[in-house]
Amino acid sequence: MRAILIRQVLWLVGLAFLPAIGQALYYRGNAAWQQPPVDAAQVTVAQAKNWGAAVLWIDARSDGQFASAHVPGAMQLNEDDWTELLPKVLAAWSPERKLIIYCSRQTCNASHAVAERLRNEDGLKNVYVLQGGWEEWQKSDQ
Amino acid sequence: MPMSTGRCSALTIGLCVCLSLGVDASLVWENPEVDLHPTLSDKTAVAHFKYKNTGDQPVKITAVQPSCGCTTAALAKDVVAPGESGEITATFNIGDRSGEQTKTIRVRTDEPKSEGTLLKLKATIPRLLELAPAFLYWRPGDAPAPKTIEVKIDADFPVTKLDVSSTDPAIKVESAPVPNEKAFRITVTPETGNRPVNAALKIQPDFPKDAPKTFYANVRVDARPAPFVAPPK
Amino acid sequence: MSEEGRDRTRFAWDFFVRRGLAVLAGAVFVYAGIAKVADPMRFASDINNYQIIPWAIGVRLAFYLPWLEILCGAALLVRQVYLGALSILSALMVIFIGATVAAKFRGIDITCGCFGAASNNLSFVGHLALDLALLAALIALWSLPCAWSIGIRTQPRGP
Numbered sequence: 137m138r139a140i141l142i143r144q145v146l147w148l149v150g151l152a153f154l155p156a157i158g159q160a161l162y163y164r165g166n167a168a169w170q171q172p173p174v175d176a177a178q179v180t181v182a183q184a185k186n187w188g189a190a191v192l193w194i195d196a197r198s199d200g201q202f203a204s205a206h207v208p209g210a211m212q213l214n215e216d217d218w219t220e221l222l223p224k225v226l227a228a229w230s231p232e233r234k235l236i237i238y239c240s241r242q243t244c245n246a247s248h249a250v251a252e253r254l255r256n257e258d259g260l261k262n263v264y265v266l267q268g269g270w271e272e273w274q275k276s277d278q
Numbered sequence: 279m280p281m282s283t284g285r286c287s288a289l290t291i292g293l294c295v296c297l298s299l300g301v302d303a304s305l306v307w308e309n310p311e312v313d314l315h316p317t318l319s320d321k322t323a324v325a326h327f328k329y330k331n332t333g334d335q336p337v338k339i340t341a342v343q344p345s346c347g348c349t350t351a352a353l354a355k356d357v358v359a360p361g362e363s364g365e366i367t368a369t370f371n372i373g374d375r376s377g378e379q380t381k382t383i384r385v386r387t388d389e390p391k392s393e394g395t396l397l398k399l400k401a402t403i404p405r406l407l408e409l410a411p412a413f414l415y416w417r418p419g420d421a422p423a424p425k426t427i428e429v430k431i432d433a434d435f436p437v438t439k440l441d442v443s444s445t446d447p448a449i450k451v452e453s454a455p456v457p458n459e460k461a462f463r464i465t466v467t468p469e470t471g472n473r474p475v476n477a478a479l480k481i482q483p484d485f486p487k488d489a490p491k492t493f494y495a496n497v498r499v500d501a502r503p504a505p506f507v508a509p510p511k
Numbered sequence: 512m513s514e515e516g517r518d519r520t521r522f523a524w525d526f527f528v529r530r531g532l533a534v535l536a537g538a539v540f541v542y543a544g545i546a547k548v549a550d551p552m553r554f555a556s557d558i559n560n561y562q563i564i565p566w567a568i569g570v571r572l573a574f575y576l577p578w579l580e581i582l583c584g585a586a587l588l589v590r591q592v593y594l595g596a597l598s599i600l601s602a603l604m605v606i607f608i609g610a611t612v613a614a615k616f617r618g619i620d621i622t623c624g625c626f627g628a629a630s631n632n633l634s635f636v637g638h639l640a641l642d643l644a645l646l647a648a649l650i651a652l653w654s655l656p657c658a659w660s661i662g663i664r665t666q667p668r669g670p
Binding site: 145 | 575
């Protein structure tokens with residue numbers, strides 16, 4: 137019985153390779169095979185610090201949170217006051233600069249929403265979201 | 279097959295049922311997901327999440343955590359007696375948002391095996407028009423050639439005219455409807471000479487008449503480098 | 512009822528219960544497999560979130576495991592490979608539940624990725640309950656006697 141069981145298992149395990157290989161071939165150009173795909177939209181604090189003065193920091197948090205503390209030199213931009221805050225950001229922007237948006241932590245969505253609008257509505261390139269958000273920045277500063 | 283696998287199966291099923299019972303907390307939510315459809319003129323969208331304590335012990339709501347600062351949640355009282363009902367009122371501040379927005383509120387209670395409940399507020403905010411792009415930029419060295427902004431009008435709104443003006447007179451604007459489409463095209467031409475400009479375009483559709491809305495696009499023209507003039511010999 | 516009659520009734524009952532359970536469990540695994548086949552890179556990210564195996568292995572598993580799941584789910588209804596399918600699915604469930612519980616203890620915040628994007632709406636306890644229910648169904652399939660089990664006959668051979 138054991139031999140029969142092993143044979144059945146081997147058949148199934150072997151058969152499953154066929155569609156899997158087919159799909160992998162289909163994805164051969166698109167899949168990241170060696171390393172996790174660099175989420176082109178996210179950067180770590182370390183990467184951001186490496187970029188130095190080229191970075192234009194954008195704080196997507198509320199007024200109160202921004203007023204309490206923010207990344208030095210950061211400008212505020214959020215969906216509550218988009219129309220009012222955007223022109224100042226665009227005046228400070230230039231094509232060579234890298235915009236890094238952050239909100240409170242990794243799980244908050246505000247930074248992604250702001251980044252998406254800057255890319256899609258305003259056509260800006262080099263727009264990134266800070267991995268870990270303000271929380272991560274604070275940890276790196278300690 | 280040995281009987282022990284049957285008992286094992288029963289044990290696993292039993293464990294499963296116990297876990298499920300643990301998941302079923304005493305505080306039962308009538309509508310943990312609410313869909314809202316605010317109108318164009320609304321500044322906020324309000325959802326009422328109703329709950330009832332179906333258990334035989336009072337339940338204390340220990341935390342109500344919205345996912346963003348744009349949503350506030352109000353609780354009438356935090357201790358819910360057995361059999362008592364109540365509601366959490368969530369107010370979503372629309373701000374300058376449009377399209378589908380989903381905001382969540384995590385509600386935690388003092389029930390031992392409960393991870394809390396995630397309430398969802400989904401608001402479909404009408405978008406009167408869409409600008410593509412909403413920002414025009416002329417680099418230094420770019421010829422001051424006209425660029426266009428396509429304005430797509432939402433099918434649900436009867437916009438027949440678009441008034442466009444610029445905050446800087448050096449930015450010339452012209453708006454014309456696109457034939458056979460619910461759209462307009464704004465042609466923007468910088469006549470700034472060599473002066474850098476940061477301007478806004480005010481775009482005013484003729485709907486809604488009672489509460490007109492103004493949309494903005496931004497324009498930036500960076501100074502062109504001065505043309506090279508050879509020094510006299 | 513005669514002894515033979517009782518045996519036949521019991522056999523018919525076991526047969527339909529087992530078939531019903533096999534169809535149900537098989538359908539769940541096929542559905543789960545299809546959800547993962549639809550977005551293999553997302554499943555690769557979910558595997559990576561467990562922080563157990565390196566990415567290079569995880570991404571290859573992400574392409575392979577969903578197809579194995581679909582095949583074994585469907586194979587629960589095919590006599591020739593029934594036991595093999597049951598063995599593979601049971602092993603996968605045990606490994607997966609172990610990895611999920613371990614991740615929870617390590618404080619890793621994961622979506623299990625079991626049902627593709629649909630997984631996002633289930634809490635950890637909800638997921639665990641569902642997984643244990645599936646494992647229970649598989650164990651029940653092991654315990655119910657069936658004519659397809661090699662060497663086991665529910666009726667005596669004829670004279």
